[in-house]
Structure formats: structure tokens, C-alpha cells
Amino acid sequence: MKRTELNELGEFGLINHLTKKFSLQNSSSLKGVGDDAAVIQYGTGKATVISTDMLVENVHFDLIYTPLKHLGYKAVVVNLSDIYAMNAIPRQILVSMSMSNKYSVEALDEIYEGMRLACEHYAVDLVGGDTTSSLKGMTLSLTAVGEQEPSKIVYRNGAKPGDLLCVSGNLGAAYVGLQLLEREKQVFLANPKMQPVFDGQDYLIGRLLKPEARKDIIEFFAEASLLPTSMIDISDGLSSEVLHICNQSKTGAIVEEMHVPVSELTYHKALDFNTDPIVCAMHGGEDYELLFTINAKDADKIKYNLDISIIGEIIPAADGIRLQTKAGRFHDLTAQGWKHY
Amino acid sequence: MKRTELNELGEFGLINHLTKKFSLQNSSSLKGVGDDAAVIQYGTGKATVISTDMLVENVHFDLIYTPLKHLGYKAVVVNLSDIYAMNAIPRQILVSMSMSNKYSVEALDEIYEGMRLACEHYAVDLVGGDTTSSLKGMTLSLTAVGEQEPSKIVYRNGAKPGDLLCVSGNLGAAYVGLQLLEREKQVFLANPKMQPVFDGQDYLIGRLLKPEARKDIIEFFAEASLLPTSMIDISDGLSSEVLHICNQSKTGAIVEEMHVPVSELTYHKALDFNTDPIVCAMHGGEDYELLFTINAKDADKIKYNLDISIIGEIIPAADGIRLQTKAGRFHDLTAQGWKHY
Numbered sequence: 274m275k276r277t278e279l280n281e282l283g284e285f286g287l288i289n290h291l292t293k294k295f296s297l298q299n300s301s302s303l304k305g306v307g308d309d310a311a312v313i314q315y316g317t318g319k320a321t322v323i324s325t326d327m328l329v330e331n332v333h334f335d336l337i338y339t340p341l342k343h344l345g346y347k348a349v350v351v352n353l354s355d356i357y358a359m360n361a362i363p364r365q366i367l368v369s370m371s372m373s374n375k376y377s378v379e380a381l382d383e384i385y386e387g388m389r390l391a392c393e394h395y396a397v398d399l400v401g402g403d404t405t406s407s408l409k410g411m412t413l414s415l416t417a418v419g420e421q422e423p424s425k426i427v428y429r430n431g432a433k434p435g436d437l438l439c440v441s442g443n444l445g446a447a448y449v450g451l452q453l454l455e456r457e458k459q460v461f462l463a464n465p466k467m468q469p470v471f472d473g474q475d476y477l478i479g480r481l482l483k484p485e486a487r488k489d490i491i492e493f494f495a496e497a498s499l500l501p502t503s504m505i506d507i508s509d510g511l512s513s514e515v516l517h518i519c520n521q522s523k524t525g526a527i528v529e530e531m532h533v534p535v536s537e538l539t540y541h542k543a544l545d546f547n548t549d550p551i552v553c554a555m556h557g558g559e560d561y562e563l564l565f566t567i568n569a570k571d572a573d574k575i576k577y578n579l580d581i582s583i584i585g586e587i588i589p590a591a592d593g594i595r596l597q598t599k600a601g602r603f604h605d606l607t608a609q610g611w612k613h614y
Numbered sequence: 615m616k617r618t619e620l621n622e623l624g625e626f627g628l629i630n631h632l633t634k635k636f637s638l639q640n641s642s643s644l645k646g647v648g649d650d651a652a653v654i655q656y657g658t659g660k661a662t663v664i665s666t667d668m669l670v671e672n673v674h675f676d677l678i679y680t681p682l683k684h685l686g687y688k689a690v691v692v693n694l695s696d697i698y699a700m701n702a703i704p705r706q707i708l709v710s711m712s713m714s715n716k717y718s719v720e721a722l723d724e725i726y727e728g729m730r731l732a733c734e735h736y737a738v739d740l741v742g743g744d745t746t747s748s749l750k751g752m753t754l755s756l757t758a759v760g761e762q763e764p765s766k767i768v769y770r771n772g773a774k775p776g777d778l779l780c781v782s783g784n785l786g787a788a789y790v791g792l793q794l795l796e797r798e799k800q801v802f803l804a805n806p807k808m809q810p811v812f813d814g815q816d817y818l819i820g821r822l823l824k825p826e827a828r829k830d831i832i833e834f835f836a837e838a839s840l841l842p843t844s845m846i847d848i849s850d851g852l853s854s855e856v857l858h859i860c861n862q863s864k865t866g867a868i869v870e871e872m873h874v875p876v877s878e879l880t881y882h883k884a885l886d887f888n889t890d891p892i893v894c895a896m897h898g899g900e901d902y903e904l905l906f907t908i909n910a911k912d913a914d915k916i917k918y919n920l921d922i923s924i925i926g927e928i929i930p931a932a933d934g935i936r937l938q939t940k941a942g943r944f945h946d947l948t949a950q951g952w953k954h955y
Contacts, residue, residue: 277719279747288745290719291726295733295740299705301761302739311741313706315761316659323664325757327710327744364640365654369668369755378618378631385632392636398643399636400652403668403755404629406620412748414710414755416666420642420656 307521308429309358309505310419320426322419324355330410337461338454341380343482344413345387351508352417353395354486354561358506359428360494361421363395368402369414376411384413395488425500427565432503432522436566438585439501439575441490443534444511445550448557449542450474450481476538484561490581497574501565510556511584513608514564516594522566525592528585528606531599555596555606648862649770650699650846651760661767663760665696671751678802679795682721684823685754686728692849693758694736695827695902699847700769701835702762704736709743710755717752725754736829766841768906773844773863777907779926780842780916782831784875785852786891789898790883791815791822817879825902831922838915842906851897852925854949855905857935863907866933869926869947872940896937896947 282290292306303320304312310324328334328348336344349366356363368388372381392399397417457469471478486506494501503522505514511533519526535543535550543550566587567575575581585597594606623631633647644661645653651665669675669689677685690707697704709729713722733740738758798810812819827847835842844863846855852874860867876884876891884891907928908916916922926938935947 275720279713279715279717279719279722282719284745287719287722288743291722291745292740294726295730297739297741298733298737299739301705302741305739305741306743311706311708313662313741313759315662315705318657318659321654321656321662321759323706323708323742323757323759325708325710325742325744325755327712327746327753327755329712329746329748329753331749332712332747364642364656365652365664367652367664367666367757369666371668371670371673371753372620374620376620378620378623378628379616381620381628381632385635389635392639396639398638398640398646399633400638400643400646400654401664401666402629402647403666404625404632405668405670406673407670407751407753408672409750410748412668412670412712412753412755414666414668414744414753416664416708416757418654418662418664 303423304428309355312359312426314423319420320423322356322359322361322421322426323416324352325414325416326352326355328413330412335458337458339482341383342387345384346391346483348413348415349388349391349397350484350486351561352415353397354506356417356419357486357488357491358504358563359421359426360491360501360504361419361426362491363397363417363419365398365400365418366392367400367416370402370411371405371407372411373407373409395486427501427504429503429505429518430521432518432524432566432587434524434587434589435569436502436587437569437572437583438515438526438528438566438587440511440534440562440564440582440584441487441580442560442562443536443539444507444560444562445535445543445553445557446477446480446539447484447559448553449539449546450477452546453477453542454481474542477542481559484559486561487563490563493578499567499571499574501567504563504565507560507562507564508558510558511564512555512606515606516608518564518566519594523590525588525590526585526594527588527597529597532582532584534582644764645769650696653700653767655764660761661764663697663700663702663762663767664757665693666755666757667693667696669754671753678799680823682724683728686725687732687824689754689756690729690732690738691825691827692902693756694738695847697758697760698827698829698832699845699904700762700767701832701842701845702760702767703832704738704758704760706739706741706759707733708741708757711743711752712746712748713752714748714750736827768842768845770844770846770859771862773859773865773907773928775865775928775930776910777843777928778910778913778924779856779867779869779907779928781852781875781903781905781923781925782828782921783901783903784877784880785848785901785903786876786884786894786898787818787821787880788825788900789894790880790887791818793887794818794883795822815883818883822900825900827902828904831904834919840908840912840915842908845904845906848901848903848905849899851899852905853896853947856947857949859905859907860935864931866929866931867926867935868929869937871937873923873925875923
């Protein structure tokens, strides 16, 4: 029998491969696989937006430098981010968790305390889940549920040539924070008496260990009566997410390097690591910022929001998906996501 | 710092402990933790019923005797069973999965083919999920979503003294099927050339490896205009589920051993294993039958349904939760669930 290795397909290739034989049978399934979240509508009125994420110990988090409370907080936040990326409001979560008996009740208390703080901060209710044992390690699987009028849900596939490509906040900080923690982990493993030195790096490390979802941006859209034409959250890096929007919208895009927002701290620390800051922003991932497109006529609505950057433009598919460097050269955007296998 | 081991609390104690500090903040959260599924209602009309389950390799399934296609089928079915147990109709599922690179794409294809067959059989749509890697083993986390009018949702807490305690199908077969497979596994491990002999045991093994959810019973309730007063699905064994209904309804119960449905095959094979058939039925688990209570005045509605047994009665809490044996003696019911740690 033929054996195809998982890494031959990549994450998105694998998902497409596994789900292509499933067809939707229910009219209540407004949107299935392929966006940040699924959309379900029973009857009329508001639709239910639902998304699920799995976090595996030593694949998605390393308990050597991840405080358990932060882990719980982040597990909730990354799930809520998927709901916001649909322009919806998260209201509930379900938490499933498997763990070996190496964990004590007190350790789980820390994780749940982090989850509780996130639930409180985002006004979300824990309504269900499953708790079970594993032979080794911990796996967290969260499902977030939210609501929105069907006409206000923003998908990945609505971008049109001429739309402006926008991003919230700044990019690459979580990746540089990860490099900092990995370096200190190596120092610690070599000499457990060494204490890590993170002076002035709190911001970068915080972006990795305790990210926030951009609830405020979704609230801003509502206040400004602005409906993006497409949206996605940035979990795998800007480059990968631009490709998702373009592939699903059947468009091209130009991203201008000079407009990609990178904080000064990220910039200088990336250079310390001999890394190009723009590479951190394009491929680093885990920023949980929102990438979205708006009709050019809506540009005035975001003009005074300093937390939103216009980083480029949607162009026809035939013109490609490209990065324009500060030097004025063009490079094709490529995805570098999921390299777990 | 104090260290409390996970097994000191037990599964339900642990869930209570971890979730007790969470309070519901949203009026859309009609039902949170503590039933087969959560109930959410955005606006008016139908409510959304949602449940999640996690299956861990070598804790919940053993790939030595679990065909991958069956695993996929069962993973969906056990989730749907939770939705039916709310008297709701499942419509969608989300599937998250972590697996090591020991699995090939072809192995995952088998699992997803089983899931697809279950989706087709139960008219459910796969609408989302997450696929990721693990360092070792496989974990499946499924979320099922369904719909029902809020007034027709059946919770665990509605049983009243005088209600009849009913169960669908028969109990204990999956547990005896597991004993059969475990015995053959030992034979196989001792001598890999031995082929298992399962003549005439297909029913018992099928009940374990390819269970079905009782969609037909929910449809029968609708046709018969019968609304149970409480309901739960039997995943941990009849005894544990009766305790859940009684604890949440603040009642007692009498279960009459002579009316607990056990198939002849289960009965005889249990005796072959020197096991008491009633113990298999009370504590075996994984039957995925429905345990429910009905008002005594509705007894006529189930009279001609041969697939529903009246096994006892709800009594006041002060009278206890008891099993009446065939010999007429009374025993307190005890839970034996979750012994994974």
C-alpha cells in the first residue's frame, strides 16, 4: 500500500485533501471548512460563528518558558481571534484538555485561572468541554462560538482589485520574543543556575506569551460603519495570510515593505539576532493581528485610526501576489507556515 | 506548594473544581457546563446545542484492534449522541486532530472516510477543525452542533418523583466486546501468528467498535409527541448516568435489575468471562443508548416501542438511589467511571 508522508502535503494541502470528499447537506451550514470559522444559521436572525483550535505540548507551547496561567489565557485568545476575524462577537467557549498524571490539580488550576481571566476580559462564557487523561503531555482543544448578522460576517473571499490591504497593530514581535525565549532556554539548559535576563524585552515576550485578540478593531468597525471586504487573523505570518485572502478571493496583491508595521523594539532585536525584521513580520506568525481589505472609498474611515496601517493593494490575479521592497524590487510572496513535521 | 493528584478528584470532581470559578456573563448562554451539551441562543427562535469530546490514543482507543475507519465513524457518533441526548438534532461537526508522523496520509484518509460515512448516515456537515502534529500518538477532538426549540430541549435536571426511568436498546454489549478484543490482543501479543476467532461475536464487537447514536429514538419522541422530563446518553455505564440524573434533578431512583435490558449474547458471553451480566450493564459504558425519564401519564406512548424498556422509577431524594436485585435485595448505586489515571 502506498505511503504518503504528512509533510508532503503541508497543513493546508492536508486539510483540503482530507475534507474534499465531504459535501454540505444542511442549508443551515452557511460556511464550512476554509475560513477562520464556520458559519451556521438555524432559522432566521443572527448566525452562529464557530471555530476550533488545538494546542499540543512541545509543538505549540514549551512549558519550560510558558507560565501555565499564560498558556490558559493564550489558548482562549487565539480562539477568540478567529471569531473576531469573521467580524463576529465571541460569546462562548468550550475547553477540552488531555493531560498525563505528571500534572497536579494545582497546575490545572493555573491554566484555568488564565482561561478565566481571558473569559472575563473578553466577556466570554465557558459552557462546556471534556477533561481526560493522556499517557504523555498535554493537549488543549478549544472551540469558540460567536454571533453576528449574516450580512455583516466578513469572509476571506471578498477582496476585489482596487481594495486597500490593511493590518492592525504591528507584526513580528511574537517571533522575536520566541527567539529571545529559545536563546534563554539554551542558556538555562546548559547552566540551570543562570537566570534569564529580559530587561526591556517584556513587550516582545508578552506578545508571544500573552497575546490579545483585536476586539477593539471589530468594535471600531461597528462604530465607523465600516465593513471590510475580506478579513483573516495573522497566526502564520503576514505572507501566508495574504496568500489565503488572494487565493480565496481569486485576486493578486501588492504588499509594500515600507508600510508593513514593525515596532522599533522588534526591529532592533531582530537585527541583534541577525534576522531581517521584514522576514519576522512576513513569516513570524503568532501576531494575532487582523489583516483585512476595504473598499478604497472607505479609506477616510480608517485615516485617524493610528492602529491600522494600509500596507498595500489588491490587484488582479494575473498580476501576481508580490512584495515590493524598500529598494523598489518585487518578490513573489511565498508561504512558510506549519513546519511541524 | 501543595500537590493534589488528578485521581483524587475523579473526572466529574475535577470538572466541577476547575469550572466553579467561571460564571456566565451572557444571556445567550442558556446552559453551561454540566449537561450532555451546552445550549446557546442568539436572538429568538431555535437554540444551538453544542458538545465536545476528546479521544486519546491508548486511553480511549487501541489501534491494535480498532480499524481506523471505525475510529473515525465512532468519534463522530459519540459526539452526536450527546446532541441527541438533549433531544436536539445534530447538523454540524468540527474535527480537530493531532498526530505524529508515524501516521501516513493514507491512514488519515481511512479515519476521515469513517467520519464521512457517519456524516452521511446522520446527515451532518463537517464545517471546520484543526489539523496539527504531535510528538507521539493521536488525539481527536470533535465538536458537534445541533438545533432545537428551547422548549423542547431536555436537560438532566428535570426528573420528578413518580417519573418512569427508561432506557433504549440494551446495555453491556460494548463492554463484553471490549473484553473479547482485549483477550484476543493478549493472545496476539503472545503469538502474532494466531488469528483472532470472533465467530458469532460480531454483534458484541460491533457495539464497541462501531456504535450508533439513537437518532431513531429522538425521531420517535417527535412522532409520539413525547417530551422526556430528563435525558442523558449512556457513555460511562447505566449506574453513573442514573446518578447524574438524580443528582441534577435532586431526586432518588429505583432501578430494577430484572428490567435492565441485556441481550442474550451479552448475557452468555459475560458469564463465559466469569462476569456478572448486570455489572456489565451497570458499569460497562460505551453503550451510547439513551437513559431518560417520562411522566407516568406518558407510559402509553412508549408501550408499543419494543426498543424502550422501563427499568425503574424516580423517587424522592431521601429514599436514595438504589438497585433492586432479582432476589429483591436493595443496593446503593455507585459510580465507576473514569479510571484512566
